[in-house]
Amino acid sequence: MEMEDKGYKRVSSRYEEEEYMRLKRLSTACGITPTTLQTFFTRLCMNNETILHFTQQHFDDSSLFRVIPSKIDGKLELIFAEKPMKKKRRV
Numbered sequence: 001m002e003m004e005d006k007g008y009k010r011v012s013s014r015y016e017e018e019e020y021m022r023l024k025r026l027s028t029a030c031g032i033t034p035t036t037l038q039t040f041f042t043r044l045c046m047n048n049e050t051i052l053h054f055t056q057q058h059f060d061d062s063s064l065f066r067v068i069p070s071k072i073d074g075k076l077e078l079i080f081a082e083k084p085m086k087k088k089r090r091v
Helices: 017-030 034-046 049-058
Strands: 065-072 075-082
Touching: 017 034, 034 049, 049 065
Parallel strands: none
Antiparallel strands: 065 075
16 A cells, blocks of 8 residues: 555655765665655654654744643544744843
8 A cells, every 4th residue: 555545644854974974874774665764754853742842942033933742541642832032132
């Protein structure tokens, strides 16, 4: 059965040569394809509140929005919210 038949969506990625070689070597060592390993890493990160928080801090100035990770019925949900406006300091 094709991935699209299961409701999966495709996302393309680009890697530098060194990153690609690491992905390829690790996937070979695990006996899986690089695509399967990439999917595993994406799921691992998207279900980790610490990584989600770190990612948002890293790209803090890039967006007016944020997500708030919340466990609802044992499942991690990402609540979409506007960022509070930063107050400008007076001199």
